[in-house]
Amino acid sequence: MDVNEFRKYGREMVDYIADYIENIRERTVVHGVQPGYMKELLPDEAPQKGENFSDIMKDIEKIIMPGITHWHSPNFHGYFAAGNSFPSILGDMLSDAIGCIGFSWATSPACTELEVITTDWLGRMIGLPKEFLHSDHGPGGGVIQSTASETVFLCMLAARNKIVNQIKAKNPHMDEMEIIAKLVGYTSDQANSSVPRSGMLGAVRMVKLQTDNTFSLNGVTLREAIEEDKKNGFIPFFLCASLGTTGTCAFDDLETLGPICKEHGIWLHVDAAYAGSAFVCPEFRKYMKGIEYAETLSTNPHKWMLIAFDCSVMWIKNSSYLVDAFNVDPIYLRHENEGRVPDYRHWQIPLGRRFRSLKLWFTLRAYGVEGIQQYIRRHCELAKEFERLILDDGRFEVVAETVMGLVCFKLKGDTILSEKLLEEIMATGKIYIIPAIVRDLYFLRLAICAERTTSEDIRRSFEVIKRATDRVMSMHFV
Numbered sequence: 001m002d003v004n005e006f007r008k009y010g011r012e013m014v015d016y017i018a019d020y021i022e023n024i025r026e027r028t029v030v031h032g033v034q035p036g037y038m039k040e041l042l043p044d045e046a047p048q049k050g051e052n053f054s055d056i057m058k059d060i061e062k063i064i065m066p067g068i069t070h071w072h073s074p075n076f077h078g079y080f081a082a083g084n085s086f087p088s089i090l091g092d093m094l095s096d097a098i099g100c101i102g103f104s105w106a107t108s109p110a111c112t113e114l115e116v117i118t119t120d121w122l123g124r125m126i127g128l129p130k131e132f133l134h135s136d137h138g139p140g141g142g143v144i145q146s147t148a149s150e151t152v153f154l155c156m157l158a159a160r161n162k163i164v165n166q167i168k169a170k171n172p173h174m175d176e177m178e179i180i181a182k183l184v185g186y187t188s189d190q191a192n193s194s195v196p197r198s199g200m201l202g203a204v205r206m207v208k209l210q211t212d213n214t215f216s217l218n219g220v221t222l223r224e225a226i227e228e229d230k231k232n233g234f235i236p237f238f239l240c241a242s243l244g245t246t247g248t249c250a251f252d253d254l255e256t257l258g259p260i261c262k263e264h265g266i267w268l269h270v271d272a273a274y275a276g277s278a279f280v281c282p283e284f285r286k287y288m289k290g291i292e293y294a295e296t297l298s299t300n301p302h303k304w305m306l307i308a309f310d311c312s313v314m315w316i317k318n319s320s321y322l323v324d325a326f327n328v329d330p331i332y333l334r335h336e337n338e339g340r341v342p343d344y345r346h347w348q349i350p351l352g353r354r355f356r357s358l359k360l361w362f363t364l365r366a367y368g369v370e371g372i373q374q375y376i377r378r379h380c381e382l383a384k385e386f387e388r389l390i391l392d393d394g395r396f397e398v399v400a401e402t403v404m405g406l407v408c409f410k411l412k413g414d415t416i417l418s419e420k421l422l423e424e425i426m427a428t429g430k431i432y433i434i435p436a437i438v439r440d441l442y443f444l445r446l447a448i449c450a451e452r453t454t455s456e457d458i459r460r461s462f463e464v465i466k467r468a469t470d471r472v473m474s475m476h477f478v
């Protein structure tokens with residue numbers, strides 16, 4: 001493709017994307033294909049000779065779109081919001097065009113420096129203590145990782161390394177594996193699956209502690225677990241608390257957990273993958289009380305801050321726990337300004353890294369703090385509106401408090417009714433919602449996801465659910 005063709009097809013692609021987003025409501029939100037559908041449509045081998053790009057463009061609607069679930073449709077209510085916006089798309093375009101691999105400051109200073117500035121911006125926007133910011137005099141700061149899962153794994157490894165070094169310093173005869181075998185990390189029974197998985201990957205015991213009746217983990221439970229484990233010779237070293245759990249958007253009680261972590265030298269990591277974005281609105285900051293006890297935390301602007309995947313921001317109070325812990329420094333990666341600016345390769349697992357701060361910068365500038373606050377508040381209001389519709393109907397119950405953009409509900413009565421309801425809803429293809437099971441309770445989750453979801457969309461989604469409920473009830477009670 002030469003530069004003129006790129007101009008032509010680039011413009012066509014931007015038009016295609018604009019039309020796609022503008023008219024996304026008209027598309028059936030759920031894909032309509034069976035496994036292997038694409039094998040029927042594409043040859044077994046790559047073409048020998050290059051094809052005309054207009055032929056490739058034609059295949060998008062024919063081959064790709066039938067297999068797409070439209071995550072940015074206002075009718076998509078699964079999981080949590082997946083961020084996206086026009087400024088973010090433009091940021092990714094430019095990042096792809098520049099295509100630098102910014103593993104050290106020297107490989108493209110703008111890539112590192114914009115990340116330093118935008119993670120500080122974001123940290124201030126959500127009210128983080130200054131110890132988490134690069135601009136503070138300490139060793140803290142933010143970094144963009146690809147996912148919250150990768151972050152929890154990395155933080156757990158840093159915590160593991162820290163405790164192993166501490167114990168070895170006091171007991172030089174002990175070997176590393178012997179210490180690791182005694183380590184115990186904690187999280188709640190509501191934590192995202194990535195947290196127990198980080199334990200598996202890092203070969204440490206990760207215990208899921210029971211939450212209370214609001215699905216929140218508190219200090220009493222943590223203290224009991226620590227005391228019991230210490231009695232049995234284990235070494236508590238890590239807690240991953242959640243602000244906004246995946247199942248019900250519940251909040252662990254950092255105010256009681258934090259002091260216990262401090263007392264026992266336990267690394268507190270806070271996973272605020274979804275809810276962290278809401279802290280840009282001061283009225284939601286009550287849920288992050290106690291954040292000053294955290295050593296690390298992460299939130300995903302790629303969930304709820306209008307940024308396209310991947311952009312998961314992690315902050316650490318003392319970056320030397322990462323930089324010194326996993327420092328492999330061959331000569332070809334070194335440069336003369338080392339130490340004056342972060343070399344982000346030390347702050348992450350991979351070596352290579354994209355220029356992800358561009359899309360963060362574009363989006364924060366294009367919306368401003370107020371634009372993002374408005375977007376978050378509108379989602380929360382729409383969730384409340386849906387909750388009112390559900391409750392007014394009389395046939396449903398809400399199973400967890402609706403705090404942000406997620407409503408957890410079920411049909412009153414047997415679980416089978418809610419299971420049937422989900423089948424009926426999904427068979428319409430009109431909206432997309434997913435189920436969850438929390439402590440044997442089966443329920444449905446409706447998340448407000450798309451940027452441009454309106455009150456009318458929510459009423460339409462509710463109508464789909466209402467009609468599906470009528471069908472379930474008529475089948476059940478004949």
Ligand code: PLP
Pocket residue numbers: 079080146147148149150192194242244245246271272273274300312
């Ligand atoms: N933590 C929470 C609370 C989540 O809800 C999710 C995903 O929904 C994750 C972590 C995992 O996020 P990621 O896909 O960025 O790893």
